[in-house]
Amino acid sequence: MSEFSYFQARGWIEVVVGSMFSGKTEELIRRLRRAEFARLPVQVFKPVIDDRYSMTDVTSHNKTSIASKPIKSADEIWNHLHKDTKVVGIDEGQFFDDGLIQVAQDLADRGLRVIIAGLDTDWQAKPFGPIPTLMAIAESVTKQHAVCVVCGGTASRTQRTAGGAGQVQVGATDAYEARCREHFKPVVDQPSMSLSR
Ligand code: ADP
Ligand code: MG
Numbered sequence: 001m002s003e004f005s006y007f008q009a010r011g012w013i014e015v016v017v018g019s020m021f022s023g024k025t026e027e028l029i030r031r032l033r034r035a036e037f038a039r040l041p042v043q044v045f046k047p048v049i050d051d052r053y054s055m056t057d058v059t060s061h062n063k064t065s066i067a068s069k070p071i072k073s074a075d076e077i078w079n080h081l082h083k084d085t086k087v088v089g090i091d092e093g094q095f096f097d098d099g100l101i102q103v104a105q106d107l108a109d110r111g112l113r114v115i116i117a118g119l120d121t122d123w124q125a126k127p128f129g130p131i132p133t134l135m136a137i138a139e140s141v142t143k144q145h146a147v148c149v150v151c152g153g154t155a156s157r158t159q160r161t162a163g164g165a166g167q168v169q170v171g172a173t174d175a176y177e178a179r180c181r182e183h184f185k186p187v188v189d190q191p192s193m194s195l196s197r
Contacts, residue, residue, distance in 0.1 A: 010111060011107065011108035011109060011110060011111040011112045011113060011114070012113060012114070012138075012139040012140070013104050013105075013108050013114045013116065013134065013137065013138040013140070014031070014113070014114065014115045014116070014138060014139065014140040014141075014142070015093075015115075015116050015117075015118070015131070015134050015135050015138040015140070015141045015142070016028055016031075016116070016117040016118075016142045016144065017118060017119070017120035017135060017141065017142070017143055017144070018119075018120065018143055018144035018145055018146065019119070019120075019121070019145070019146050019155055019156055019157055019158045019178050019179075020119065020146065020158040020172075020176050020178060021061055021146040021147075021155070021176075021178040022144035022145050022146040022155070022178065023060070023144050023146070024091075024117040024118070024119075024144060025058060025059070025060035025061070025064075025091055025117060026060045026062060026064055027117065027142065027144065028058070028089055028091055028115060028117040029060065029064050029065070029066050031089070031115050032044060032066055032087065032089045032115065033066070035086070035087040035113070040086040040087050040113075041082065041084045041086050041087070042085070042086070042087045042088075042089065043069070043080070043081065043082065043085045043087075043088055043089070044058055044066055044067065044068035044069065044088075044089040044090070044091070045069050045070075045071050045076075045077055045080075045088070045089070045090050046058050046068045046069075046070055046071070046090070046091045046092050047070070047071065047072070047092050047095035047096055048070040048071060048072050049092075049095050049168065049170060055070065056068060056069070056070060058089070058091045061172060061173075066089075068089075068091065073096065073097065073099060074090075074096045074097070074099045074100035074103040075099055075103060077103055077107070078103075081107075085112065086111075086112060086113065087112065087113045087114075087115065088107055088112055088113070088114050088115070089115045089117075090104075090114070090116045090117070090118075091117045091118075092117070092118060092119075093116040093117060093118030093129070093130065093134065094118040094119045094120075094122075094128040094130070094131050095118075095129065095168065096129065096130055097129070098129075098130050098133070100116075100129075100130045101130050101133050101134060101137070104116060104134060104137075105137065116131075116134055116138075118131045118134075119131065119158065120132070120143070121157065121158070122158070123158055123159070123160035123167070123169075123176070123186075124167075124186040125157050125184065125186055128167075146178030147178060148178060148179050148180035148183055149177045149179065150177075150180070150183040150192045151180060151182070151183060153180040153182070154180055155178035155179050155180050156180065156181060157178070157179050157180070157181065157184035158176050158177075158178065158179075159176060159177040159178070159179040159183075159185065159189055160175060160176055160188050160189070161175060161177055161188065161189055161190065161191040161192075162174060162175040162188065162191075163175050163188065164188075165188070177191065177192055179192075
């Protein structure tokens with residue numbers, strides 16, 4: 001069982017990690033929809049930086065979506081949190097600063113179920129933002145994988161294929177590919193379509 005699907009009265013933290021295109025957002029949305037089926041009040045937040053598909057929705061690469069509140073810092077959750085909310089979903093957690101760690105702890109200590117999706121590593125395969133610490137303190141960690149676009153194997157890395165060397169550069173298939181350990185390079189690489197292998 002990849003998540004706590006039984007009813008639990010106390011709060012906890014669930015983390016869903018993996019490379020880009022590994023289905024983190026789809027899995028986050030699936031868990032939140034199940035909570036809604038259980039009539040648990042749900043609120044969803046995402047960093048304002050992630051405007052790839054919609055300013056307000058959390059949207060997967062497969063175009064499934066759920067309404068969310070864009071926020072600049074994790075502390076803003078306290079300004080928007082409804083008193084009856086039981087489940088808090090957060091997408092693109094890697095883009096928040098370390099303040100997200102304490103907010104997640106405090107929400108869980110108050111009895112809320114906190115589900116955070118985010119990249120475990122950046123485009124250079126280095127641990128990304130607050131996610132590594134959240135993986136350590138969470139009650140549940142789900143590590144997902146995409147399909148390597150070069151060989152069809154299990155992709156655990158996010159290959160940058162366009163742009164500069166900054167850690168944060170928002171993009172989708174225009175700038176990133178899912179790759180396995182063997183085909184990943186910690187530099188900006190040409191897209192696999194143009195690779196001769
Ligand atoms: P994440 O949030 O981890 O980036 P999403 O949930 O947004 O992932 O998207 C997952 C979807 O991306 C898959 O269901 C599939 O339709 C699509 N997809 C595109 N490229 C790949 C790939 N290389 N491997 C797996 N899924 C991919
Ligand atoms: Mg996503």
